[in-house]
Amino acid sequence: MKRNMQHELLTVQVVETNQWSYPVHNHNHFELILIRTGSGQHIINGNRFAYQAGDIFFLGHLDSHYFLIDKMTCFCCLSFTELYMTGLTTPGTDGWLQIKERALTTSRQLVGSIVTDRIEQQNLNALVDILLTEQKNHRPLISNQIVEALMKTILSLIDRQLAQQQGLNSSTVSAASLMQRIGVYICQHITMPDHLRMEKMADVFNYSQSHLSALFKQQAGESINQYIIRYKLQLVETRLRLSSMTISQIADEFGFTDICHLNKLFKRYYQTTPTEYRRSLFVPARVRNAYLQSSFR
Incomplete structure (x- = not known):
């Protein structure tokens, strides 16, 4: 079996044809194939799936495949390596678990298109269209913040679809x-x-x-609301230390109902009001430290 080797970290291309010219093969990379128009059959790991416009296929390293085209088909192919995907992952997180698993196992289950919901199909196509526009305008795909943001979203969508495809609970998978x-x-x-x-x-x-x-x-x-409040108050504390904004302006910036609302929440977490906290910044260090030691609980 032929192995298709890709040396670029990321590629995207559109091909319209009435005859698939590649023999059955697998890859050293991941491949997302979006069917823009046309119909036919997609043979993946020996399993035969009818395809039509809107279908989206995702292939891992060990997946072998080829197409039998019945009607002129427009394929949009997004290919990326595991090295590229790893570079987008935040250190300390598991990243896109289902995509990584796809690299290690041949997908023998009887599943064709990974996306059947029309809205999800449109979303993925729209994201890939922006990548194509970046390429068409001769902007590099690598070290491009817009492309990286798009790819993170695309990978998250793929990961979610693969998790749902395998019948796994999204709360444990991603x-x-x-x-x-x-x-x-x-x-x-x-x-x-x-x-x-x-x-x-x-x-x-x-x-x-x-x-x-x-x-x-x-x-x-903790709840999302508690997290948001804690985060807001951390930013409030920074404003009090580093800016000349009034407490009213700070309260308005972060959407507190009024100064009283901010005072109540700030005191709950810092055991002092914003006004008292700001005053403490101008007293000797030994006194100021007593305020700073009143950390979030």
């Missing part, structure tokens, strides 16, 4: 990835209270409100 994405989202929207409402976050991460709350608390040991 909990670390979910927590990472929630943390990034909160950081990006910390001054936008409407974006941090539970109903909005549940919609963003495609979970019910109760399920998302339970998953977060299970992993973090």
